[in-house]
Amino acid sequence: MRTIHLDGQTISTTDLCDVAYGRARAEIALDAMPKIAAARQVVENILDKDLTVYGVNTGFGSLVNTRISEDDLAELQLNLIRSHACGLGQPLSIPHVRAMMLARANSLAKGHSGVRFEVIEQLIAFLDHDITPLVPRIGSLGASGDLAQLAHMALSLIGEGQSYGTNGQLKPTKELLLEMGLIPLKLEAKEGLSLINGTSLMVGLMADAEHQLARLLPMADLILAASIEARSCSIKPADERVHAVRPHVGQGLVAERIRLFMDGSENLQMHTDCERVQDAYSFRCAPQVHGAVLESHNRLHEVVTIDLNSATDNPLIFPNPKNRGADEVISQGNFHGEILSLAGDAMSLACFELASISERRIDQILDHSRSGLPPFLAGNPGSESGMMIVQYAAAAALAEMRVYANPATAINIPTSANQEDHVSMGATAAWSLIQSVERLADVLACELIVAGQALEHLSAAPSKWVAALVRNLRGVVQPLSGDRSLSEEMRKVAKILASGAWLSLIESELGMIPRL
Secondary structure, rough: OOEEEEOOOOOOHHHHHHHHHHEEEEOOOOOHHHHHHHHHHHHHHHHOOOOOOOOOOOHHHHOOOOEOHHHHHHHHHHHHHHOOOOOEEEEEOHHHOOOOOOHHHHHHOOOOOOOOOHHHHHHHHHHHHHEOOOEEOOOOOOOOOHHHHHHHHHHHOOOOOEEEEEOOOOHHHHHHHHHHHHOOOOOOOHHHHHHHHHOHOOOOOHHHHHHHHHHHHHHHHHHHHHHHHHHHHOOHOOHHHHHEEEHHHHHHHHHHHHHHHHHHOOHHHOOOOOOOOOOOOOHHHHHHHHHHHHHHHHHHHHHHHHOOOOOOOOOOOOOOOOOOHHHHHHHHHHOOOHHHHHHHHHHHHHHOOOOOOOOHHHHHHHHHHOOOOHHOOOOOOOEEOOHHHHHHHHHHHHHHHHHHHOHHHOOOEEOOOOOOOOOOOOHHHHHHHHHHHHHHHHHHHHHHHHHHHHHHOOOOOOOOOHHHHHHHHHHOOOOOOOOOOOOHHHHHHHHHHHHHHHHHHHHHHHOOOOOO
């Protein structure tokens, strides 16, 4: 198991997902330690000089002007955690909570939050010992950070609330700590606020979605190639000259992939001089649509990677030995999730568009009047329905995706006595994106199963790329020999597509698919 070194600067979405899903462990990077210590010393100096500084010895939110005595600072942090652990809804999955925990630990390790090493080490100890706090999904407004969910996380760090153990069993956190030989974290000045004030849930969820899409989108283009084979479409619209005169990077890359995937197809060679002049848009315009989705994903990757390596709590600390005091602490708004929310909303819409064009290709293949194939690919049309309802399932998934494509960012609900008068709803956007990616995998699975069945009716051999894809498909879904339930097979294919398993197998056999 590899080790991820948390320095607040260099971890990737792959690093985060490997820790979240138990494929890697984390530790504080050695070069991060001096910065963490220096920021903490600023907090200690403020307390020693009895200065009044927000986040260190004042109330929070609209209570910013309320000074807290030194004797009450520890109680202030406890009260903050307990009062803010106020989430609703079903619990987040264990991997998603672990993703949030790692994102928070990495942000604190950047060295601008003013926490002690013990705070970050407690987060790492929970990850190492498979102790995962119970965190309800609903409660974040995407500004002031993901307060409610991070507070539930912090509640477990101090030995309260409930957590999942190694076997996934839910227990009082205090019992799990005792079993593992760990002790509850005792919070000191500013540490409770630093734990709960940040974009860690938003960025953790979006990192998981981004990582899944990085594996799913190349497969979407290969599934497109299978549908081109199944429908005997032209690949002239992927001609390099076409995309050179409209040089969007994603569009050009998808066209390049189509040319690669279709090279050597006997089926297409047989249709070189067929009478069909132009194919439907769902085939002919695929580079323009798929390419735009790739560019949205590229933007999401950029935004998530930056935020994952950012300091996002408030206030932030900038140690300055030449000017000690309150000027080293800045109240600001890095906790606001607007950039994540906008990127997440854009990606959910892009996922919808990719699923939409995929569903249209399913319809093109199943419609006998356009494809020339048996109606719904049934062996005995009329007495058998073939793959008719596969399209229905894809259409239903697409309908859900249309709901998730509505922008969460456009919703603003002022809170905290109007002190927090503009929020991003970034956690809602992130959750919508997670759901969008799952449904996208479902629709693509439906397209692949339909295209694979259609290829059974063609006599000429497909390209080696499409053949490799269909070989993998046949390990899960055998051709129809009569009507049967395809539900379980559809779900299995969707899960495999999202996992990247077939992508890895095919690339190991035939070479790497070009990436942005």
